[in-house]
Amino acid sequence: MADLLKHDVVIVGGGGAGLRAAIAIAEESPEMDVAIVSKIYPMRSHTVAAEGGAAAVIKGNDSLEDHCDDTVGGSDWLADQDAVELFVNEAPGEMTRMEHWGCPWSRDPDGSVAVRPFGGMKIERTWFAADKTGFHMLHTLYQTSLKFDRITWYDEWFATRLLIDGGRCQGLTAIELRSGQLRAIAAKAVAICAGGAGRIFPFTTNGAVKTGDGMVMAYRAGVGLKDMEFIQYHPTGLPGTGILITEGARGEGGILVNKDGQRYLQDYDLGKPLDVNDPNHPVKKSMELGPRDRLSQAFIQEQGKGGTIETPYGHVVYLDIRHLGEKKIDKKIPFVRELSKNYAGIDPVDELIPVRPVVHYMMGGIDTDIHGTTVLPGLYAAGETACVSINGANRLGSNSLTELLVFGARAGRNAAAFAKNQGSHCTTIEKQADDEERRIADNFLDKDGGTERIAALRREMNETMEAGAGIYRTEESLKKTCEKLSELRERFADIKIEDKSRTFNTELLSAMELDNMLTIARAIAHSALERKESRGSHQRTDFPDRNDDDYLKHSIVCYEDGAHRIEYKNVVITRWPPKERVYGR
């Protein structure tokens, strides 16, 4: 293997959280040597696809208390309230910092930053850049990070494994895609900001890259994954492709109707609809501005009642934004119009947008505390990859873009602080790196034969996850999925790799990503099986009620000796004792 590379802090993932972490270190600890290892060029990270906005309290009619209240309720009380309070407190500063860095926030006429209503929030506080907020935030972060010469870029390097020595994280191995070479990078601290794993499911807003690689790296190093059973379905994705139609459309007043043109959400304890021309429409925290889990669940129930519309790509309901008018649509949600025209073949100015719930976000992830620290010294995590938890059982829209900034910065800072106190790099990890090189060669590149196509196994994984671990789950459906996933894991050993070359071998990448997804899928299914209650986005028809006595706890799944072990950790309650979760009344 070529020479060992060395850096003080290595960040895995160049999306919102990773870039924010790098900037935090480069700005505040300029003597530190930071590297970002990303399997794609950073501006391709999936942060780029977020649309609606990022929440932070800035307007006079709002308060930190209210933001906390909305977030805790939205999480169905599974969020750690100390983390939520910290998050809400730091959010305005972080978002202002983004503005100073040039993020083109949409403005009020007086030149101050504008905010829009969003699901589950009593008061509007979602900052937005038209409806391409993630795009603008990511590009602002990437371009700002280019200011710092101290950041080393490993673009299109695929991180495969953490290197551990002396009970500490000492670095990682990564494949340089251009050459196909596996390289070892020694680091005094590593921060994983590698996103979620929506691609485990068949219909998702997520791009190709969301395959859970970062979570698996930590998992295989013995770090637990927290709250994996909580998968967020975004209520309005386009049928077939799963392309995201932002919640912002509903924030601007869009409504959801069934096949009879009726605003069916009123049948599901989400309040009563106001006429769309009523100045108070949309009513916050009610109807279409309810939380995502409740809206997605309402869809399934409406489908059961026969109220949805059948299309070649499954059942849908309609998102109606016609009453907003062309001017408002082009000003506030132009991307929604563009996407609808290109990918749904309709112009939402005079037609209805077909939508259905699609997998969007994972509340769960690498178990961290409010500092981004994991149980493994030297390992940090932030963003969708991590679970702090501020999102609990269901995330409110527009909290996650802000989360990238708050916890990305914290994880970066703490990783740098840890690295500062370490001595020289550990070089004995090179042996582990050699083992990793051999593992990849034996299992993928040098292996001949193989009968299982990557795409076929992936499809079967997608199907079983949607069928057994979707919006509504039962013991039976989950057990079936767990069995199927075990079968797929066995069959994976017989994977067929046609591309044996080194230069930019994306088939090898797909195989390794599938490997990672199978691991995450099993963690999700097993965690879901064990949680015998319904809370937020985890709904068990065999246990339909929320059970605070037994389950006001985070699940932590660890992988040891070939088995998944699940433990529970208490949720931190500070000022919001659990109560009924109410929307629309």
Next chain:
Amino acid sequence: MKPYHRPVPKMWWLKRLPYFLFVIRELTAAFVAFYCVLLLVLVYKLGQGREAYEAMLVFLKTPGMISLNVVAGLFVTYHSVTWFNLTPKVMVVQIGEERVPGYLIAGSNYIAWLVVSGVLAWIIVAKNVCPAI
């Protein structure tokens, strides 16, 4: 790592219509230059006296020169039209949050063209009708 550098085809400008039209547009500069030279030659001939000037006019009325002038005229018109149509790209006028539509910027160029041409035509016609002007 062995990146492959694809050679640029010699006739790249024949591969797609937009590129072909671009090259034609660039060639119009030659005809603009031709007119400038022609104008200078006319002025020079004028300076050389009535005989020289009228000989020049006779030469210009030959079929060859007329054809050349017609062709040059077409190219120069194409030059002007493409130029005017591109002015909105360079001159962006924003009023409040909205941009003045491109056709208005380009249009104002055409109007100015018409006005100047109109004035010149009037001078020439009036001069022919009443040489005293």
Next chain:
Amino acid sequence: MANNTMSFEVFRYRPEQEDEPTFQQYDVPYNSDWVVLDALNHIKDEIDGTLSFRWSCRMGVCGSCGMMVNGVPKLTCAAFLKDYYPNTIRVEPLAGFPVERDLVIVMDDFINKLKAIKPWIIRNQGEERAIEEGEYRQSPAELAQFKQYSMCINCMLCYAACPVYAKEQDFLGPAAIALAQRYNMDSRDQGRDQRQELVAAEKGVWECTFVGECSVVCPKHVDPAGAIQRGKAASTVDWYKELLLPRRGGTK
């Protein structure tokens, strides 16, 4: 379901096996909802796992999947099969860039150019705003000044369409100059002078001959050609200002 297929001719280059690229033909089932990217994924998933290409969001915002489709630079996630059916579709890597492998180009030059134009907010010494002071005020009209140029997804279709860049690789190029303009025109930025050295240079705006194809192919309507011409106008005004008022300082 009709058994229609479409023929694809795909550029292949496997540096470990060959010195010269080839074309490989595939038959792909025709689906009127599909885009070229869906066809490429079908090829990779079901027919030939060795085909390498970049993609991610499939909704036209990440900029990964730019390729030449029948000789025109396009985002393959936005090129619909029905617009080409029943003709053969030829897919090649973006023009103007060296090919790393199959449909994957080497984009180092582009990344370097992005970095070179200082694409960040530059404030004069002592004029930085503290976080506690809140946001810079920026009116909707001020935002509208540069908004268009901030929409670039770095897909490089503009570089692939530019005949100047094909021949003159030192040319700063459409996207980089548009990004420089994005910051130059942002009311919060004070760094135009620092960017002018590169932008107003011979290899900057002045290399452009206003072919205009960059703006035509841009999937986000950034209009880099417009950004460049405005840069030329601004640079010319600068030059005259310096000539006539040499002691003005600030302007380079």
